[in-house]
Amino acid sequence: MEELLISWLKEYGYIILFLWSILEGEMGLIMGGILAHTGDLNYFMTVFIAGLGGFTGDQIYFYIGRFNKGYIQRKLHTQRRKFAIAHLLLKKYGWPIIFMQRYMYGLRTVIPMSIGITKYSGKKFALINLLSAWVWAAITVTPAYYFGAEILSALAYAKQHWYFALPVAAGFVYATVSYFKRMEQHFLQKRQQRFL
Numbered sequence: 001m002e003e004l005l006i007s008w009l010k011e012y013g014y015i016i017l018f019l020w021s022i023l024e025g026e027m028g029l030i031m032g033g034i035l036a037h038t039g040d041l042n043y044f045m046t047v048f049i050a051g052l053g054g055f056t057g058d059q060i061y062f063y064i065g066r067f068n069k070g071y072i073q074r075k076l077h078t079q080r081r082k083f084a085i086a087h088l089l090l091k092k093y094g095w096p097i098i099f100m101q102r103y104m105y106g107l108r109t110v111i112p113m114s115i116g117i118t119k120y121s122g123k124k125f126a127l128i129n130l131l132s133a134w135v136w137a138a139i140t141v142t143p144a145y146y147f148g149a150e151i152l153s154a155l156a157y158a159k160q161h162w163y164f165a166l167p168v169a170a171g172f173v174y175a176t177v178s179y180f181k182r183m184e185q186h187f188l189q190k191r192q193q194r195f196l
Helices: 002-011 013-023 026-038 043-067 069-075 077-093 096-103 110-117 122-146 148-160 162-194
Strands: none
Touching (some): 026 043, 026 122, 043 069, 043 096, 077 110, 110 122
């Protein structure tokens, strides 16, 4: 199975990278960077394609918000807190939040939809989003490209010693999720204080 996945990545690397960047991102970009390191993909094409994928994904979310406001409010009512935070961030920081949103765990899909619901210019959003997507792709792909050998040897070690790797990975995921939940709480408390 692993060999099949690797052969697919080598043969259809750019297509897989583009689709993966639309849906999720970082893991696909790191794999793209490693494949660029091994020479299976071109570094510049990897950054370019990954950026286009990230741009496309956020444009889809933006236009879901723009043309489906009622549907979003009905179906995503459990995400009201995140939409409130996204609106607060857009009001407070303006266009830089569009540039930064892809680094904000838990708000990556909400922020483009939330901006789509407002009267924010679609052209302005697309331009900032495209530049942000290429910067994001370069920031994520480049370290994997330069440290590809080290990453591959760490993965080989983790595969052999999975009993060490699993708790470390679980701890990292837990710490990341906890940090962003605290950040979300911070923004909600600030919002509530404004209305008191």
